[in-house]
Amino acid sequence: MNATSANLIERVLPPESGLRQWVLTFPFSWRRRLAQDGAMLGRLMRIAVETVLTFYAARAGEDGRPGAKSGAVTAEQRTSSDLRLNPHLHMIVLDGTWCEKAGELAWEGLGHLRTSEVGEVLERLVRRKERHLRRSGQLRTLEDERGEDGEGDPEGNLAAWAVFGQAPPAGPQWVSRLAPLEPRALAYDKALCASLDGFTLHAATRAGALDPAGREALLRYVLRPPVAQERVEQRGDGLVRITLKKAYTDGTIAVDMDPLSLLCRLATSVPPPRLHTVRYAGVLAPASPWRSRLAPQPAQAPAAKDKRGTRGQAGAYRPRSSSCATPGPSIPTCSPCSSMPSTSRSARPTASAPAASTWPSAWAAMGRSASSPAKSGSDVSRSSTGRASCVP
Numbered sequence: 282m283n284a285t286s287a288n289l290i291e292r293v294l295p296p297e298s299g300l301r302q303w304v305l306t307f308p309f310s311w312r313r314r315l316a317q318d319g320a321m322l323g324r325l326m327r328i329a330v331e332t333v334l335t336f337y338a339a340r341a342g343e344d345g346r347p348g349a350k351s352g353a354v355t356a357e358q359r360t361s362s363d364l365r366l367n368p369h370l371h372m373i374v375l376d377g378t379w380c381e382k383a384g385e386l387a388w389e390g391l392g393h394l395r396t397s398e399v400g401e402v403l404e405r406l407v408r409r410k411e412r413h414l415r416r417s418g419q420l421r422t423l424e425d426e427r428g429e430d431g432e433g434d435p436e437g438n439l440a441a442w443a444v445f446g447q448a449p450p451a452g453p454q455w456v457s458r459l460a461p462l463e464p465r466a467l468a469y470d471k472a473l474c475a476s477l478d479g480f481t482l483h484a485a486t487r488a489g490a491l492d493p494a495g496r497e498a499l500l501r502y503v504l505r506p507p508v509a510q511e512r513v514e515q516r517g518d519g520l521v522r523i524t525l526k527k528a529y530t531d532g533t534i535a536v537d538m539d540p541l542s543l544l545c546r547l548a549t550s551v552p553p554p555r556l557h558t559v560r561y562a563g564v565l566a567p568a569s570p571w572r573s574r575l576a577p578q579p580a581q582a583p584a585a586k587d588k589r590g591t592r593g594q595a596g597a598y599r600p601r602s603s604s605c606a607t608p609g610p611s612i613p614t615c616s617p618c619s620s621m622p623s624t625s626r627s628a629r630p631t632a633s634a635p636a637a638s639t640w641p642s643a644w645a646a647m648g649r650s651a652s653s654p655a656k657s658g659s660d661v662s663r664s665s666t667g668r669a670s671c672v673p
Contacts, residue, residue, distance in 0.1 A: 285559065286500035289354060290493075293565060294375075295575040297388045300496055301376040302486040302503065305329050305406070306369040308479025310460035315368045316359060316549060319556035321419065325410055326370055330355055330562045332406040333374055336398070340391060341378040349378035349389070350571070352563030357552070360507045362526045363536045364546040371503040376487060379564055379571065386574055394484065400467050400475040403482040411462065420459050504559070507550045513543075 341349035353374040361367040377390040414420035462478040473485040488495035512524040520537045564571045
């Protein structure tokens, strides 16, 4: 969570752009299938993002800036605050558009967003999803609903409990096609929030370009894990209590369940294989030619310097300066490997002893005289310190 949000701030999102969160939730009857079918959820996610970005481009065209584009980062969340299965989308959209003028990219904010515009985006989004599912044969009809009878298999009942949270435990289920939408009129529950046919779209949360703390908090909220460890409590009666982040309308502040139900709900929160839970679109897409031009430029770190001057490489060998007060005698090297002979720590010269009297004793500790030349053709071995040394 923290690493991804930091990467978005430092390397992806333009610092001049404000951010607006668009949250899309699906009908209850669709959640079981979308939670397990990653391909279908990915297609519906693409339709939702394209619809929102088209709205931004249309607003820019009305303001006399044709060809302007926006971008979005979409994260999928799979559960509610009580760990009920609830796949929904958090779209972090650049709250405005970028337009190229005279070879330079210019930013223009969206301005005032009206609640009626949120309703228009939701209506267009729902109709596009419905047409797509009908063409692909993934949406059932009312006749199909009437022809179904029976209560289903036990695994299907477990998945239904995972969605509605009516009875434990909760487990997986596979549904062949999505249920038809229940016609409901477009309604506005509150400002910048609309609902239609079981879908809800919320766009009231925004973080400006001059609010770095708000941008980081918004990204961390979108990329949060299913549940925080601090909200899960093991009770003495054997049940597990999950404290809600926000109280329900009926005053409920926590839910209790047995450990098996908790494990089943956690299992359903795992995304399907090969499903990307974070996706980029618009000018932030990986293939967009504008992404590299809009991304924040990393600050160049100054070259590291030490007290003696600039070093060429970290850990590189630095010869002794010729201005040393008490230079020692030159150290003979081994002719076959042209390396310095290995010495033990006790045989190395100390600062308190004179250099002229220390080096002969060091050579004597190694079993050879300081004046004896290095023999050619000697074998090369490795000492206990890991350095190559010559053995006569």
